[in-house]
Amino acid sequence: MSVLKGKHIVLGITGGIAAYKSASLLRLFVRAGAEVQVVMTPSAREFITPVTLSALSGKPVVSEFFTANTGEWHSHVDLGLWADAMVIAPATACTIAKMANGVADNMLVTTYLSAREPVFVAPAMDLDMMAHPSTLRNLDLLRSYGNHVIEPAEGELASHLVGKGRMEEPEGIFRYLEEYFERRVAVENSPLKGRKVLITGGPTVERIDPVRFISNFSTGKMAFAMADEAARRGAEVTVVAGPTVAVPADSRVRVVRVESALEMLDACRREFPASDVAVMCAAVADYRVANPASAKIKREGHEPPHLELVANPDIAATLGAEKRPGQILVGFALETDNGPANAMGKMERKNLDMVVLNSLADKGAGFSTDTNRVSIFRRGVVEPLVFPLKPKTEVAADILNVIETL
Numbered sequence: 001m002s003v004l005k006g007k008h009i010v011l012g013i014t015g016g017i018a019a020y021k022s023a024s025l026l027r028l029f030v031r032a033g034a035e036v037q038v039v040m041t042p043s044a045r046e047f048i049t050p051v052t053l054s055a056l057s058g059k060p061v062v063s064e065f066f067t068a069n070t071g072e073w074h075s076h077v078d079l080g081l082w083a084d085a086m087v088i089a090p091a092t093a094c095t096i097a098k099m100a101n102g103v104a105d106n107m108l109v110t111t112y113l114s115a116r117e118p119v120f121v122a123p124a125m126d127l128d129m130m131a132h133p134s135t136l137r138n139l140d141l142l143r144s145y146g147n148h149v150i151e152p153a154e155g156e157l158a159s160h161l162v163g164k165g166r167m168e169e170p171e172g173i174f175r176y177l178e179e180y181f182e183r184r185v186a187v188e189n190s191p192l193k194g195r196k197v198l199i200t201g202g203p204t205v206e207r208i209d210p211v212r213f214i215s216n217f218s219t220g221k222m223a224f225a226m227a228d229e230a231a232r233r234g235a236e237v238t239v240v241a242g243p244t245v246a247v248p249a250d251s252r253v254r255v256v257r258v259e260s261a262l263e264m265l266d267a268c269r270r271e272f273p274a275s276d277v278a279v280m281c282a283a284v285a286d287y288r289v290a291n292p293a294s295a296k297i298k299r300e301g302h303e304p305p306h307l308e309l310v311a312n313p314d315i316a317a318t319l320g321a322e323k324r325p326g327q328i329l330v331g332f333a334l335e336t337d338n339g340p341a342n343a344m345g346k347m348e349r350k351n352l353d354m355v356v357l358n359s360l361a362d363k364g365a366g367f368s369t370d371t372n373r374v375s376i377f378r379r380g381v382v383e384p385l386v387f388p389l390k391p392k393t394e395v396a397a398d399i400l401n402v403i404e405t406l
């Protein structure tokens with residue numbers, strides 16, 4: 001049974017050539033058991049007739065504030081409240097611009113402004129319009145309001161004659177909504193609800209003198225993506241983070257700031273006993289300077305200094321040794337070669353329950369990128385779970401899904 005059964009969907013249709021595909025999308029929703037109310041912009045009626053749409057949805061189509069002959073008032077507020085989701089497909093550059101700026105001069109945009117539940121937007125326009133900075137900016141604005149912008153995948157575009165700007169196929173839009181609501185159900189029923197989750201993230205900074213340091217390129221993006229996702233699932237999340245520009249998006253996430261590996265270890269040892277799950281995402285510097293200078297090291301008249309390095313403690317291994325039954329400890333491994341063997345080795349050595357392996361050899365994976373490609377190794381399971389290249393936010397969801405099964 002589809003997760004969309006019984007859902008109330010407002011299907012907004014605007015005046016683009018792709019409007020003919022809205023009928024197929026509507027049919028998919030109706031077949032899945034959803035109740036659909038179509039709202040059209042006036043120009044959409046030039047592309048597809050309301051009769052077709054009302055026949056398919058079993059409801060009169062709304063496109064004006066008043067019904068012409070009876071003067072009956074259509075309440076956008078009621079529609080907005082009624083909706084479990086609003087889908088605008090196709091969404092023209094004009095409607096996207098109006099939505100981005102709150103120009104409520106038709107029933108569709110007015111309903112959009114009243115909608116409390118998630119809004120899904122499938123842009124459809126010609127290539128140049130899609131590439132125009134104003135369209136890109138408006139789409140970014142919609143994303144920043146939390147709306148979902150659904151576009152064909154890059155790879156898919158290459159295999160079609162038409163390029164960017166083509167509306168995602170009705171099946172793709174339908175699947176997107178199904179996946180969204182499936183995920184929402186999973187999040188609502190998450191075993192992480194009420195659990196305490198500790199995450200380390202970012203680099204550590206090891207001082208050479210008061211102005212110079214040894215560090216690495218970690219941005220903390222993966223750790224904060226995990227933290228946001230765990231918070232969304234109802235967990236009580238603490239991130240122990242080295243210096244990063246990135247911050248968590250979710251204000252419920254508690255952040256404990258540290259600088260060096262030793263400080264990170266201290267903070268983790270304080271937090272770990274009360275944690276149910278700990279995810280070691282930080283890129284901890286392996287070495288620190290044995291005797292950092294208390295004053296700035298001078299260049300003039302000095303030979304280049306020799307830095308004496310000493311090993312930092314392994315935070316994951318320390319927590320692994322202190323782990324109680326029932327606590328779950330997850331590590332990351334970033335390898336350039338022999339990934340799987342090293343990942344399994346780390347699991348043993350550090351007493352981890354799971355290792356997330358990402359390979360620097362993969363384009364788009366690792367530091368600084370917004371995407372990552374991971375394989376997940378679980379204790380006692382030979383075969384890893386292999387995931388494709390995805391945004392770090394989705395990788396975070398995949399990792400937590402696996403943690404939930406442990």
Ligand code: C5P
Nearest residue numbers: 280281282284313314315316331332333
């Ligand atoms: O041994 P390696 O540094 O490759 O292990 C990576 C994993 O161990 C990561 O989960 C990382 O956060 C953790 N780690 C740590 N403390 C260190 C080094 C690594 O917690 N000093």
